[in-house]
Amino acid sequence: MTIVSGVTKLSAALALGLAGLAAPALAKAPSICVVHNSADHPSITALAKGMTDEAAIFGAEVTTFDPALDPVKQVSMIEDCVARKADVVVVNAVDPAAVVPAIRKAKEAGVPVLMQNADTNEEGHAFTESFIGSQSYDQGYAVGQMIAKALDNTGKVVVITGKPGQTDTVNRTAGMEAAFKDAAAQIEVLAVQPADWSKDKALTVMQDLLTRHPDISAVFGQDDPMALGALEAVKANGREKEIKVFGVNGNKEACDAIKAGEMYGTALQLSYLVGVYTVRAAYDLTNGRLVPDKILAPTAPVTPETIDDWASQCW
Structure with a gap:
């Protein structure tokens, strides 16, 4: 992964389909524009790894922006994603209300929006296709x-x-x-x-x-x-x-x-799974398929009694 002028660009291999499933021959590989709330967090590292790995299966291109918890920058970055004509925009909201005007513009431009981990508010749900993440x-x-x-x-x-x-x-x-x-x-x-x-x-x-x-x-x-x-x-x-x-x-x-x-x-x-699910949803939207309103990764309580069961999933 390389970082150029604050934007992370992931170029994936040109293979299509889920593991064990053949993708349609004419299916389109999506261009996905992701606007995190902050990339400076271990959970985002795990999430990005999930997206990278799944993008390699679908031949997807993922471009990532980091507003560093600045809601004004995030709005500008979402607008930039729309201007880039991304197939799908993914947003991890810094402020659930502040993103609404930007995701409304994306909807009006015909660009589907997926919320990831940090959702928008009730008003914003009218302009999004799905929430993907842990509750x-x-x-x-x-x-x-x-x-x-x-x-x-x-x-x-x-x-x-x-x-x-x-x-x-x-x-x-x-x-x-x-x-x-x-x-x-x-x-x-x-x-x-x-x-x-x-x-x-x-x-x-x-x-x-x-x-x-x-x-x-x-x-x-x-x-x-x-x-x-x-x-x-x-x-x-x-x-x-x-x-x-x-x-x-x-x-x-x-x-x-x-x-x-x-x-x-x-x-x-399970942040890695959130990344995987996001790419799958973007692929489906790009190819005219419906996605659920919510796609949830499970939450597991980890204590001294259960740590040995879950240690392999820690990131």
């Missing part, structure tokens, strides 16, 4: 279940979130709260503070939370890098035996920490 609500719910079980339904929790207002931030918090409610857990959420998907910011936030809340039982970092940043703060304060740390993603560093008994759990996000 962030389900991830939050899985973490909530793990926390409730680990604390025997009683304790005090702090939450370190991604960027305020983003789909994953909102849904992971809501999922966690729903799991507590369904378990009839007596768990108090002491604080919910953003760290903007940054490990370094999460470390600083957690240091502050430890000072303000001496009775923390668990921390939910809404992705593994933030959870690992929180873990560093917990260890620096000598409280790793008191405070259980949970994350989302299933990256290798987090899985290693779970294996070592330092981190208690993560909701495994």
